[in-house]
Amino acid sequence: MQRYILRRLLLTIPSLLGVTLLVSAMVRLLPGDAVALMLQDYNSYAKDAEDLRAQLGLNRPFHEQYLGWIGGIARGDLGRSLRDQTPIRDELATRLPVTFELGLFGMFVGLLIAIPLGVYSAVRQDTLSDYLARSGAIAMLAIPGFWFATLAITLPSLWFRWSPPLRYTRPTEDLGKNLGQMLIPALILGIGLSGSLMRLTRAQMLEVLRQDYIRTSRAKGLNERATIFGHALRNAIIPVVTLLGLQMTVLIGGAVVLESIFVLPGMGRYLLEALNNRDYPVVQAIVLIFAAVIIGVNLIIDLMYAWLDPRIRYS
Amino acid sequence: MGTIPTRLSTYCLTRRTLVLGSLAAFVTACGTTEPPTPPPAASTPPQASAAPSASAAPQSSSGAQGSTSPKPSTAPSAAAGAQSSVAPTAVAKTGGSLTIRQWTGDPPDLDPFLNVTFRAQEFAGFFYSRLLKFDTGPSVQPNSFIPTPDLAESYQISQDGLTYTFKLRANAKWQNKAPLNGRPVTADDVIYSFERFRKVSPQKGNFDMVKEVKAPDQQTVVFTLNAVFAPFETAIASPLLWIMPKEVIEADGDARKRVIGSGPFIFDRFEKGVQVVAKRNPDYYFAGTPYIDEITLLVVPEDATAVAGLRAKSIDILGLSSSDRIAVAASDPNIKLLEYPQNQLYFMYWRLDAPPFNDIRVRQAFSLALDRDEMIGVLWEGTGYPNSALPAGLRSYYLDPRGADMGPNAKYFKRDVNAAKKLLADAGFAGGLKVPLIASLNAYGNTFNQSVELVIKQLKDAGITADLRPQDYSAYISSTFLGKFEPGTMVWGLETPYQEPHDYLFNMYHPKGGRNHGGVNDAKLTEMIEKQAVTLDKAARKSQIQDIQRYLGEQQHYVMGVAGNTVIATQPWVKNFFYETDYGRGGEYVPKLFLDGKK
Numbered sequence: 001m002q003r004y005i006l007r008r009l010l011l012t013i014p015s016l017l018g019v020t021l022l023v024s025a026m027v028r029l030l031p032g033d034a035v036a037l038m039l040q041d042y043n044s045y046a047k048d049a050e051d052l053r054a055q056l057g058l059n060r061p062f063h064e065q066y067l068g069w070i071g072g073i074a075r076g077d078l079g080r081s082l083r084d085q086t087p088i089r090d091e092l093a094t095r096l097p098v099t100f101e102l103g104l105f106g107m108f109v110g111l112l113i114a115i116p117l118g119v120y121s122a123v124r125q126d127t128l129s130d131y132l133a134r135s136g137a138i139a140m141l142a143i144p145g146f147w148f149a150t151l152a153i154t155l156p157s158l159w160f161r162w163s164p165p166l167r168y169t170r171p172t173e174d175l176g177k178n179l180g181q182m183l184i185p186a187l188i189l190g191i192g193l194s195g196s197l198m199r200l201t202r203a204q205m206l207e208v209l210r211q212d213y214i215r216t217s218r219a220k221g222l223n224e225r226a227t228i229f230g231h232a233l234r235n236a237i238i239p240v241v242t243l244l245g246l247q248m249t250v251l252i253g254g255a256v257v258l259e260s261i262f263v264l265p266g267m268g269r270y271l272l273e274a275l276n277n278r279d280y281p282v283v284q285a286i287v288l289i290f291a292a293v294i295i296g297v298n299l300i301i302d303l304m305y306a307w308l309d310p311r312i313r314y315s
Numbered sequence: 316m317g318t319i320p321t322r323l324s325t326y327c328l329t330r331r332t333l334v335l336g337s338l339a340a341f342v343t344a345c346g347t348t349e350p351p352t353p354p355p356a357a358s359t360p361p362q363a364s365a366a367p368s369a370s371a372a373p374q375s376s377s378g379a380q381g382s383t384s385p386k387p388s389t390a391p392s393a394a395a396g397a398q399s400s401v402a403p404t405a406v407a408k409t410g411g412s413l414t415i416r417q418w419t420g421d422p423p424d425l426d427p428f429l430n431v432t433f434r435a436q437e438f439a440g441f442f443y444s445r446l447l448k449f450d451t452g453p454s455v456q457p458n459s460f461i462p463t464p465d466l467a468e469s470y471q472i473s474q475d476g477l478t479y480t481f482k483l484r485a486n487a488k489w490q491n492k493a494p495l496n497g498r499p500v501t502a503d504d505v506i507y508s509f510e511r512f513r514k515v516s517p518q519k520g521n522f523d524m525v526k527e528v529k530a531p532d533q534q535t536v537v538f539t540l541n542a543v544f545a546p547f548e549t550a551i552a553s554p555l556l557w558i559m560p561k562e563v564i565e566a567d568g569d570a571r572k573r574v575i576g577s578g579p580f581i582f583d584r585f586e587k588g589v590q591v592v593a594k595r596n597p598d599y600y601f602a603g604t605p606y607i608d609e610i611t612l613l614v615v616p617e618d619a620t621a622v623a624g625l626r627a628k629s630i631d632i633l634g635l636s637s638s639d640r641i642a643v644a645a646s647d648p649n650i651k652l653l654e655y656p657q658n659q660l661y662f663m664y665w666r667l668d669a670p671p672f673n674d675i676r677v678r679q680a681f682s683l684a685l686d687r688d689e690m691i692g693v694l695w696e697g698t699g700y701p702n703s704a705l706p707a708g709l710r711s712y713y714l715d716p717r718g719a720d721m722g723p724n725a726k727y728f729k730r731d732v733n734a735a736k737k738l739l740a741d742a743g744f745a746g747g748l749k750v751p752l753i754a755s756l757n758a759y760g761n762t763f764n765q766s767v768e769l770v771i772k773q774l775k776d777a778g779i780t781a782d783l784r785p786q787d788y789s790a791y792i793s794s795t796f797l798g799k800f801e802p803g804t805m806v807w808g809l810e811t812p813y814q815e816p817h818d819y820l821f822n823m824y825h826p827k828g829g830r831n832h833g834g835v836n837d838a839k840l841t842e843m844i845e846k847q848a849v850t851l852d853k854a855a856r857k858s859q860i861q862d863i864q865r866y867l868g869e870q871q872h873y874v875m876g877v878a879g880n881t882v883i884a885t886q887p888w889v890k891n892f893f894y895e896t897d898y899g900r901g902g903e904y905v906p907k908l909f910l911d912g913k914k
Binding site: 030033036038051052055081083084085086091094095150153154156157158161162163164165166167168260261262263264265266269270273 | 571588
């Protein structure tokens, strides 16, 4: 087990290096650069551009810029933003918890909707409830989060002259207020996540419910609740957990949009602004963090298999 | 569609008459007391105010905060009734808190010299002073950009136009925070700030015209120019040359960590991605102002969120898009809307050194093919203005391109498809013309994108087929906008908004201009642009600038579209709302605001 974990951790290094190299190159392939955008923001004269590029080190060859940044990473320094020269590490320290909380909350909501609904739908296969649940899941998959979010912002303001708070409150300041602020975006994020999870849960449950050991448990007289939740669900859940790991990218993509709409100062907004501003070091740093989180979560999920299914062994 | 009639405030005229009578060569323009409308609760000594004359140098200007001449000689139409829609109440009230949706993203830097983005300058406007700023008041329409004394109590221009002498306010103090601790603002502070600006600012080129700056005494700063530069007052008033705290910068290396200025508000905190919070500066040199105790500058990325906040009364002041304006006006009748002509140029450009656009007849044909009335109807709900070489928003110098003053070249701004076809035929394109059209469709919003569709449709009627080639904004701004595109291609774009006609004319039409997108190199035009830049007599300069617009009306180096109105929404309790659009407006209109009836 320890060797497995060590091997997986070592494998993350080339993965992360590959991701950063790819992103660093691709973001520079985008037309324009930070300086062109900064100068356009203001009534500046074009002759200032080269001065600014030199100040920011953007006139150096790509490999120098990349190696310099990677060297910083090795020393624990994520670099500085081109646009405001602030240390990216400081910025991430305040923004990461916001996205983490939203993601966790959204995931919780998603599971809370998907698992019971998937199980219920499987148990009541081909009934009206099943059709409704499946239709609901399709709708959750089909309706984009930004549409839900825009409605959630606009309609209450028109009907009740109410809008979600425009100032983010940290949990350390007022936990209740913070959770209240996170509730609507987390619901929207969770609803978006739950469609595919619900469908997979249902499909897996249907398969498991037809297995011999389920028939045996029922024949033994085990009550239905214990059969479903004690035997069927536990065996059906492994692919769902795998999908949950893969859905991390959906969570991150959703956070980018929802943080903007609900004025949450998280990583998603930071990434969006950095991309718009061609702030290369920030984009690289955020992608590095996201890649590390995705790899880390999937590693944890892989390790959970053994707990969910004792037959699984790591070598 | 509105017209832009001439208007001068009565008060201004009265003052000007009196001063002219008594001062002969030293002509001063109208002045004010502070504040311009309701007197503040705390008394403010009325001070004479003056501004550069309409006729002679040397000129002097002095004044307290408030309206200062020269007044704009043109004002917006009733349709753009602007400041009158938010008439002042009788008594200014102090206290309360105000929330403005200020930005869609964070100000990237708290040191305005180290970053060129507008957000950094907008931030600075609330906390730092300038020698001059732009005037606001009930008789001053937004986009007037009238330089008026700020930290400088008065200023004088030498006979030869090469020396500007600024007298600082005796009561100007730094905010009462260590290490400044409320010490007086001196001429050394101005010189320190100017030298630092020239050393560190990426915008240092904006003051290339300055030869030297000296301080004969602690209340006097003298700028000597290399050559006469008529828009120098505007350059000084522009939100660039902030007076920065020497002690802080020497201790910290920059002004990123600590914000201590001499402006109307004291910095309290900046929560990234959320808000900037500021408190009233009780020692502000315009005594009695600001009226509001606390202001919050919100960072709200999405318009829909901000509009919801306005409806929920969480936001007091908000800029609206055209579509949101209609929605808000329909659903929220209590919200006040300030509308004024945009200082924006939608325009068509191309390389002038290659066919077919090196032929004046082709350019004129393109202008004749545009239906500007349809543009105003479709894009701006029927309220808009045709732009000449200057935008309608720059009302002091703007010449209605279809008005009588434009002369015979007005015809090029009126749609005439047959005339366009004839000109094209004369130029050798009897069978029509097909040209690639570059436009950036991911930068300027829906109205701009609709304008692209409209242009394509209108050109088609005249036998011109525009083959749209959308371009990503970053690519556009770093290549096409700088004139790097294939000859024979046309571009539909949006110009950077400036506060001075010189900036539009020099940048866009002078061979050395930074925004000379089409490579304009017209000797006659160059001479005209250089001449207005050295003409200190404001009336004469205005006449020259209008001559340039007439000349460009014929030349059509670039073909101009139309401008609509900008809309600012305020809650009904926001009083004394006299807006200005420059990035330093935080120190211009906000100190004069007060709240009445906010719960």
